[in-house]
Amino acid sequence: MKAPLNEVRLRFLSRSRNEAFIRSAVAAFCAPADPTLEELGDIKTAVSEAVTNCIVHAYPDSLGWIAVRARLFEDGLLELTVRDRGRGIENIAAARAPMFTTGGAERSGMGFTIMESFMDLVRVRSAPGKGTTLTLRRRLHSRETSPARS
Amino acid sequence: MEIRWSGEGRELTIALSGELDHHTAKEVLHTLDALMEERLPLDCTLDLSGLEFMDSSGIAVILGVYRRVYELAGAFRVERVPPQAARVLGASGIDRIVEIRGEAVI
Helix, strand or coil: CCCCCEEEEEEEECCCCHHHHHHHHHHHHHHHHCCCHHHHHHHHHHHHHHHHHHHHHHCCCCCCEEEEEEEECCCCEEEEEEEECCCCCCCHHHHHCCCCCCCHHHCCCCHHHHHHHHCCEEEEEEECCCEEEEEEEEECCCCCCCHHHC | CEEEEECCCCEEEEEEEEEECHHHHHHHHHHHHHHHHHHCCCEEEEEEEEEEEECHHHHHHHHHHHHHHHHCCCEEEEEEECHHHHHHHHHHCHHHCCEEEEECCC
């Protein structure tokens, strides 16, 4: 991969009020790539799902740090990594399955399904007790260069 | 998040506005639980036209209301869904369980 055009790193506590902040920050970071409203909505949703997973599952009984790195490449590729040092995932395949949740009636179990539907790539690396790193990629199709998609 | 409701007797329309995510859903679930218990609606509509953002937390909220109305053998529908929330509903497949009527006009 070539060097990114731009990159930001954000580190924040696993407080649920940070969900709105982080998805807005990532959307603002993408703005120079001129994404469509649909692309922006998809990215905000995926970020919200990823960060919610860290808050609910990585740090269920405590506060911990979540690190988000956003990189934008020349060809419009957006890559996001969301990393925690929390509980980790025992069974990644089960966690990714639709309707699977350990979060009770408050959660739908659709977070991974939605991320997979909205992103071109969703990669999960996790070790129980050590934490999880999620990588999300989505190619943005600028309204200038491909009007057919907007 | 703002929750408003209207309707007489066993008819209830609930309108949600703002950003519905994991942070705000806790209060929404709590408020709607109490409201459903008090009103026991047989005809219930959830109007999402005021939502500026919704993630999968919204699916849990919709399913919570749906289950309560289903127990009462009532009718339930989700109305006027904004485009971003409609993408989330579509990806989740909830439209196969719950009646979705029309998208919000923006």
